[in-house]
Amino acid sequence: MWVTNLKIVGVVLGVLSLYTLIANKIPQVQSEVPQALTLGANVTPEQLLAAGEKVFNGIGGCTTCHGLGTRAPNLLTDEKGTGPIGARCGKREPGKTCKQYLFESLDNPTAYVVAGYQPIMPVMTKQLSPEQVWAVIAFLESQGGTVDVTASDIPAPTPGASPGGPGAPGSPGLAGGSTDPKAIIQAAGCLACHKLDGQGQMIAPDLTHVGSRRSAESIRKKILDPASSIAKGYEKLAGIMPKTFGSMMNASQLEALVGYLAAHQ
Amino acid sequence: MSDVSLMSDVLLLVQAAADTTRAYGEFPVIGARAAVWIAAEVHLMFAAFVLGVPMFAVVTEAIGIFGGDERYDRLSKEFTRLLLVAYSATAIWGTVLLFFLATLYPRFFAYLFAIFRYSAWVYAGLFFFESFTLYLYYYGWDRWKKGRAKVGHWTLGILLNVWGTIVMFIANSWLTYMMSPPRDIGPTTDPTTIRLWHAIANATWMPINVHRLIANVVFGGAIVGAYASYRFLAARTDEERAHYDWMGYVGNFIAISALIVLPFAGYWLGREIYQYDQSMGITMMGGFMSWLWVIQAFLIAVLFLTGNYYLWIGMGRIPGAERFRPYTKWLLLVLVLGAIVWGTPHTMIADSKELAAMGGSHHPFLGALGVMSAKNTAVNLMILTTFLSFLMYRRGNIRLVVPWARAGTLIQAAMFAVAAGVVLFYGIRGYFVDAIVRIGFSVYQVLAVLACIAGVTVIDILLGRGAQSLGAIQWGKMPPRSQYALFILAVTFTWLMGLMGFARSGVRQYWHVWQVMQDTSKYAATPALGYASKMISLCVLIFLSLVAFVFWLGGLAEKSTFVSAGEGKARHVGH
Numbered sequence: 001m002w003v004t005n006l007k008i009v010g011v012v013l014g015v016l017s018l019y020t021l022i023a024n025k026i027p028q029v030q031s032e033v034p035q036a037l038t039l040g041a042n043v044t045p046e047q048l049l050a051a052g053e054k055v056f057n058g059i060g061g062c063t064t065c066h067g068l069g070t071r072a073p074n075l076l077t078d079e080k081g082t083g084p085i086g087a088r089c090g091k092r093e094p095g096k097t098c099k100q101y102l103f104e105s106l107d108n109p110t111a112y113v114v115a116g117y118q119p120i121m122p123v124m125t126k127q128l129s130p131e132q133v134w135a136v137i138a139f140l141e142s143q144g145g146t147v148d149v150t151a152s153d154i155p156a157p158t159p160g161a162s163p164g165g166p167g168a169p170g171s172p173g174l175a176g177g178s179t180d181p182k183a184i185i186q187a188a189g190c191l192a193c194h195k196l197d198g199q200g201q202m203i204a205p206d207l208t209h210v211g212s213r214r215s216a217e218s219i220r221k222k223i224l225d226p227a228s229s230i231a232k233g234y235e236k237l238a239g240i241m242p243k244t245f246g247s248m249m250n251a252s253q254l255e256a257l258v259g260y261l262a263a264h265q
Numbered sequence: 266m267s268d269v270s271l272m273s274d275v276l277l278l279v280q281a282a283a284d285t286t287r288a289y290g291e292f293p294v295i296g297a298r299a300a301v302w303i304a305a306e307v308h309l310m311f312a313a314f315v316l317g318v319p320m321f322a323v324v325t326e327a328i329g330i331f332g333g334d335e336r337y338d339r340l341s342k343e344f345t346r347l348l349l350v351a352y353s354a355t356a357i358w359g360t361v362l363l364f365f366l367a368t369l370y371p372r373f374f375a376y377l378f379a380i381f382r383y384s385a386w387v388y389a390g391l392f393f394f395e396s397f398t399l400y401l402y403y404y405g406w407d408r409w410k411k412g413r414a415k416v417g418h419w420t421l422g423i424l425l426n427v428w429g430t431i432v433m434f435i436a437n438s439w440l441t442y443m444m445s446p447p448r449d450i451g452p453t454t455d456p457t458t459i460r461l462w463h464a465i466a467n468a469t470w471m472p473i474n475v476h477r478l479i480a481n482v483v484f485g486g487a488i489v490g491a492y493a494s495y496r497f498l499a500a501r502t503d504e505e506r507a508h509y510d511w512m513g514y515v516g517n518f519i520a521i522s523a524l525i526v527l528p529f530a531g532y533w534l535g536r537e538i539y540q541y542d543q544s545m546g547i548t549m550m551g552g553f554m555s556w557l558w559v560i561q562a563f564l565i566a567v568l569f570l571t572g573n574y575y576l577w578i579g580m581g582r583i584p585g586a587e588r589f590r591p592y593t594k595w596l597l598l599v600l601v602l603g604a605i606v607w608g609t610p611h612t613m614i615a616d617s618k619e620l621a622a623m624g625g626s627h628h629p630f631l632g633a634l635g636v637m638s639a640k641n642t643a644v645n646l647m648i649l650t651t652f653l654s655f656l657m658y659r660r661g662n663i664r665l666v667v668p669w670a671r672a673g674t675l676i677q678a679a680m681f682a683v684a685a686g687v688v689l690f691y692g693i694r695g696y697f698v699d700a701i702v703r704i705g706f707s708v709y710q711v712l713a714v715l716a717c718i719a720g721v722t723v724i725d726i727l728l729g730r731g732a733q734s735l736g737a738i739q740w741g742k743m744p745p746r747s748q749y750a751l752f753i754l755a756v757t758f759t760w761l762m763g764l765m766g767f768a769r770s771g772v773r774q775y776w777h778v779w780q781v782m783q784d785t786s787k788y789a790a791t792p793a794l795g796y797a798s799k800m801i802s803l804c805v806l807i808f809l810s811l812v813a814f815v816f817w818l819g820g821l822a823e824k825s826t827f828v829s830a831g832e833g834k835a836r837h838v839g840h
Binding site for chain 1: 448449451495498499542548553556559560563564749752753756757760771774775784789790791792793794795797798799801802805806809
């Protein structure tokens with residue numbers, strides 16, 4: 001009987017070893033915790049590239065759409081015969097350098113939607129810190145082009161401000177802490193997707209009469225937690241609105257914005 | 266009363282641990298994450314076993330009662346005997362998990378049970394009901410064996426399943442809350458203000474409930490199959506060998522039958538995850554977990570191929586089944602091709618060098634096979650093929666005598682052809698429509714396959730009326746390799762369970778509770794598949810070793826319950 005027992009143990013260990021071996025032979029990808037990025041004045045192009053690649057593949061969430069071929073243009077590989085992004089970015093908009101084009105694409109993505117794709121990209125300058133944005137630009141430039149991002153492109157941090165962006169603890173909030181709702185709307189980039197009083201894009205619901213559809217409570221909830229309710233007809237865009245607005249504004253700004261929008265009957 | 270006071274002490278200790286201000290504790294050598302991982306995984310494996318086995322213990326007992334075949338009643342009792350020790354092991358590992366969580370992740374533990382404290386009490390209370398019902402069910406077996414008393418006894422088995430299912434649903438609510446907390450709950454929400462039902466009825470709760478319910482049946486069947494195969498290999502008499510051969514067949518039949526519907530439940534769960542949070546869905550299917558699905562496809566291929574292989578070998582002990590043998594090579598071909606397509610990667614995490622080497626985001630040729638249209642088509646054809654294997658096995662030793670036998674068989678063949686046609690049509694059409702339309706096609710494919718299985722089965726039962734026997738199944742006349750196939754099935758099912766558990770839990774990444782409570786421990790990063798596979802293999806090894814011990818204890822406690830096939834009113838086919 002011990003022979004049978006040994007055979008059974010052999011089968012079990014053999015099967016376990018096979019599965020473990022296969023799982024160890026495939027590419028090993030670990031999901032890292034996003035880290036805050038700090039680049040000094042003496043940052044080298046190599047450091048920028050390395051940081052940019054990390055943001056691109058990690059916290060930036062770029063690979064969620066770019067590189068899959070159907071949701072957004074390929075950036076790291078050829079896109080319809082025009083080459084990778086570093087090779088084509090300088091030719092996309094007349095009069096704009098590659099660096100300018102890439103920054104504006106991240107700052108106002110709906111301005112440069114490539115034909116055949118939906119305007120679903122969020123405003124990345126609101127999602128990432130300036131260091132992260134410029135690191136990503138350097139990384140994208142390196143894909144078939146020349147990297148000309150330097151430390152001087154990265155705005156110096158405001159004295160006293162924390163590196164986490166406008167919503168970080170201790171920061172004054174968007175638009176320098178202004179409670180002017182129009183300044184907040186401008187700084188938050190709401191009009192990149194929403195239309196309000198004849199201005200802005202029609203990607204997301206028109207806010208001109210939002211006060212007649214939503215109460216102040218509902219507007220506040222929507223800003224703090226965009227996924228809490230999705231307007232009818234916009235289900236496909238669920239998840240696009242950044243979840244960070246609540247942490248980018250201080251309480252006075254939030255209330256000023258809510259009051260302003262609720263008054264738009 | 267001593268149990269109650271012990272429970273109070275445990276809760277006090279747990280509360281005391283949770284009240285500490287530390288967020289994380291340390292565990293020697295392997296670390297806190299690995300300790301919790303092992304405790305949770307082994308507990309879950311035992312829990313799946315003690316929830317899955319009673320399901321078909323009740324079904325087999327019912328077959329024994331209403332079909333008059335005493336073999337099934339004995340089989341049911343033998344299953345239940347295994348439960349007694351397995352139940353204790355489940356409770357022990359559950360307690361280990363509780364202590365590990367309370368001492369290694371005290372802040373998270375305090376948060377979770379600030380919300381779920383009442384359901385935790387109900388959970389603990391149900392253990393008493395479940396334990397005593399199990400004792401009554403097992404120890405009352407020989408006392409309540411006739412007439413109404415027997416039906417009453419069977420009702421106890423049903424009750425055992427009811428308690429077990431509620432216990433599982435409660436535990437599922439805790440882990441699904443971690444994965445998909447209601448959207449109005451944020452990082453600053455005071456957990457004591459969250460309504461219990463609101464937290465329980467989260468987006469993934471019911472899909473997980475259904476998925477686990479079915480998976481437990483699959484798992485229970487596979488473990489019973491392994492138990493039977495061990496007893497078969499250890500058997501000293503032909504009679505004993507025949508009994509355990511039959512038991513292994515029943516275990517495998519249940520496991521494979523339930524496995525066929527499991528992908529549909531998994532599909533529902535996946536869809537709910539996407540609807541809850543698209544980024545979570547993309548992380549799971551196209552993000553850092555994308556390679557996991559290639560491993561899963563390999564495991565499923567092993568399950569289908571091994572399950573079919575066992576059936577084909579089994580046809581060797583069925584007089585008359587040799588007439589179907591020439592077809593098996595074609596069935597094998599479909600299964601292999603299906604497995605290759607299902608395992609073809611599509612949207613993979615790749616760095617810039619890998620993308621450049623591939624010439625794009627997808628492989629120019631394989632990319633076309635890696636999409637859901639091809640994969641859904643492949644898996645549905647594999648399911649149809651496996652069902653055809655079962656059908657041939659069923660038909661092995663009978664000759665149909667009903668006057669419409671030929672017409673009936675032709676109708677069955679037409680049903681297969683139509684189902685395969687529908688699957689292929691929507692599979693090809695999926696390449697020419699938008700993704701949102703393509704997703705809907707999988708429903709038509711699934712419905713076609715399920716309708717075929719249901720329709721063909723009904724016709725087959727009617728066709729089999731008064732069928733002429735070509736000879737009784739020669740139970741026990743199976744080569745040993747068939748029994749090792751059952752072991753491979755059990756190990757693969759268990760490993761697959763560990764892998765899917767990693768997928769479900771790992772998709773939260775560095776969150777204890779998705780976007781509500783962040784994991785700030787040094788183990789916050791979600792490990793790669795290589796590390797995960799080692800942990801899964803370790804857990805499977807611990808579980809199987811303990812199960813072997815449980816089986817050995819079961820053998821010590823009582824002699825085998827096998828009876829000769831001739832004692833019951835066994836039909837001439839083994840199902």
